[in-house]
Amino acid sequence: MDKKNFRAFIVSEIAQGVFQSRVGIRGIESLPAGDVLIRVRYSSLNYKDALSARGHKGVTKRYPHTPGIDAAGEVVCSGDNRFAEGTRVIVTGFDLGMNTSGGFGEYIRVPSQWVVKLPDGMAVRESMVYGTAGMTAGLSLMKLERNGLTPNSGDILVTGASGGVGCMAVALLAKRGYRVIAATGKPEQSGFLHSIGAIEVIDRKELEQMPVRAMLRERWAGVIDSVGGRILEAAIRATKREGSVTCCGLVASHDLKMEIYPFILRGINVLGISANQTPIAVKEWIWHQFAGQWKCNFLDSIGKECSLEQLEPCIDGMMRGKSIGRTVVKVS
Numbered sequence: 061m062d063k064k065n066f067r068a069f070i071v072s073e074i075a076q077g078v079f080q081s082r083v084g085i086r087g088i089e090s091l092p093a094g095d096v097l098i099r100v101r102y103s104s105l106n107y108k109d110a111l112s113a114r115g116h117k118g119v120t121k122r123y124p125h126t127p128g129i130d131a132a133g134e135v136v137c138s139g140d141n142r143f144a145e146g147t148r149v150i151v152t153g154f155d156l157g158m159n160t161s162g163g164f165g166e167y168i169r170v171p172s173q174w175v176v177k178l179p180d181g182m183a184v185r186e187s188m189v190y191g192t193a194g195m196t197a198g199l200s201l202m203k204l205e206r207n208g209l210t211p212n213s214g215d216i217l218v219t220g221a222s223g224g225v226g227c228m229a230v231a232l233l234a235k236r237g238y239r240v241i242a243a244t245g246k247p248e249q250s251g252f253l254h255s256i257g258a259i260e261v262i263d264r265k266e267l268e269q270m271p272v273r274a275m276l277r278e279r280w281a282g283v284i285d286s287v288g289g290r291i292l293e294a295a296i297r298a299t300k301r302e303g304s305v306t307c308c309g310l311v312a313s314h315d316l317k318m319e320i321y322p323f324i325l326r327g328i329n330v331l332g333i334s335a336n337q338t339p340i341a342v343k344e345w346i347w348h349q350f351a352g353q354w355k356c357n358f359l360d361s362i363g364k365e366c367s368l369e370q371l372e373p374c375i376d377g378m379m380r381g382k383s384i385g386r387t388v389v390k391v392s
């Protein structure tokens with residue numbers, strides 16, 4: 061098996077700081093050590109993959125590299141008897157696609173501690189519509205509910221709503237009976253956002269242009285934010301007493317410049333989300349929720365499919381903030 065070749069999306073540093081990608085052939089022997097070799101059927105595109113493909117050294121230090129922080133397929137061989145040959149599995153996060161060759165190739169080899177069995181009731185492709193974006197939305201919901209949020213608490217704001225994490229959060233919250241207010245920079249996508257469960261769609265400019273005051277009129281019972289910066293600040297300032305705000309992303313900014321008044325006068329909780337290093341048992345729990353009571357509606361309209369050859373323009377769109385929904389990558 062180690063002599064076999066496979067197709068992969070390969071990013072190379074062709075001159076210092078200059079990166080180029082192509083679909084090429086790699087040898088299985090070039091994969092890192094690990095006890096589970098997986099034939100990848102589907103992957104998905106996440107913001108971190110776009111950064112890796114553009115040479116962001118905070119994500120990937122060594123090139124040539126195959127990104128892809130998500131992968132789903134079947135076990136080819138394994139040194140762990142929990143994963144027999146042919147078992148259908150999912151890998152999301154940990155180091156996959158960062159400095160470990162990722163899901164944009166027909167094979168990955170990873171430690172068994174990163175691997176989750178595909179739950180009953182979920183198709184391989186479906187798992188990649190969720191992918192890390194769905195995992196992140198699921199972890200956000202889990203933490204919000206552990207902090208007391210219920211569908212009766214009031215309106216929930218989702219920022220970056222047309223993006224991967226955002227649309228999965230909208231669909232998941234709506235499925236769970238929450239009133240979702242979707243904030244987007246693409247007002248033309250309000251039809252899409254309503255169709256996956258948003259009650260109301262607002263232009264993100266409304267949040268960006270909120271007055272910079274210590275606190276604003278209480279509006280949100282909870283928030284799932286994936287953009288950071290001014291939008292996250294405005295969301296925290298307008299969260300209702302004892303409400304919670306999850307924070308996972310920084311597409312707008314990594315800054316958070318505000319006074320502490322919402323925390324000490326309204327008891328607001330900011331809940332950090334770090335999907336990739338989430339313990340495998342928690343990831344397993346989230347996958348089982350997605351196969352059961354959290355199974356989202358409208359996955360067909362959320363997940364658009366592309367091939368390895370079609371990835372480059374999708375990455376380009378993502379880097380320009382243009383992505384809509386989830387991109388599922390058909391690998392083999």
Ligand SMILES: NC(=O)c1ccc[n+]([C@@H]2O[C@H](COP(=O)([O-])OP(=O)(O)OC[C@H]3O[C@@H](n4cnc5c(N)ncnc54)[C@H](OP(=O)(O)O)[C@@H]3O)[C@@H](O)[C@H]2O)c1
Nearest residue numbers: 107220221222223224225244245308309310312334335381
């Ligand atoms: N911490 C974690 O565990 C974790 C896990 C997954 C992702 N993330 C992070 O979450 C973020 C989103 O990831 P993703 O995969 O969902 O990316 P994505 O699909 O590209 O979605 C990002 C969305 O953010 C909005 N946006 C883009 N540029 C913006 C700007 N300048 N200001 C405000 N909003 C902007 C856009 O939605 P609208 O046009 O609808 O506003 C865009 O579609 C990234 O920073 C990613 O690294 C973190």
